Amino acid sequence: MELQTFYKDWKLLFYSVDRSCVKLYIQSQQKSNLCPSCNMPSSYVHSRYWRVIQDITILSLQVFLHVRARKFFCDHSACSQRIFTERPSDWWPPYARRTNRLTTFLKHLAFSLSAETASKVSKQYGIPASADSFLYLIRKEEIPPITQPIIIGIDDWAMKKGQRYGSIVCDLQTQKPIVLLENRTVQEVSNWLRKYPSIQVVTRDGSTEYAKGIREGCPHAVQITDRWHLFHNLTQKVEQFLKKAFLAIFLLVLQS
Ligand SMILES: [Zn+2]
Structure with missing residues (x-):
């Protein structure tokens, strides 16, 4: 397959391959380019220069595009910009190196x-x-703006495990985290919740801090113990019960 196939909008001038990288020398096939200030096309070339942009690899070899870029005059009388560089926005943003x-x-x-x-x-x-x-x-x-969440979950989040904890809040309808709070205090949680009166349901662990924070910041919301903590607590209680029961049976057997 020809290399040109991968660079349809560009004319492949020549290329070189060595043991570590592939260098592709390309130039735009467009005759004109839009001025970024006035958005008017210009084909009046001021000068040309080379710039290097890295692309994805071919057979684990690094690929560098050596682009013969152009500068254009903008001859639109109302435009304050006299010279501009061509901007192939579909391939890389202005000034990018990748x-x-x-x-x-x-x-x-x-x-x-x-x-x-x-x-x-x-x-x-x-x-x-x-x-x-x-x-x-x-x-x-x-970061996309937070839309008005309705059902959320709040839990501890380790900034540094065993040392510093904050709170993570997830939108349970989109299944995505929406904010990381600096700590897990009543004030931090309630202050954040006050911004979102749309919240109807909050799932949480057994923390009294969270319970109080939700009551203060979002008093109309229903609080639910989340499934993970519910099963975790249930498992712990069952284990404790069974340990005590087995110990009692063991002692009874010894006494009999
Ligand atoms: Zn212009």
């Missing part, structure tokens, strides 16, 4: 693994990226 599909792949790793593990896995795939790069991708991701 293609969108490579960024998407790295984001999948970032949100599926710890930053350190993602860094190790990415190296195995021939795309070395540091743990800090993965943390940067996570922080850069836009």
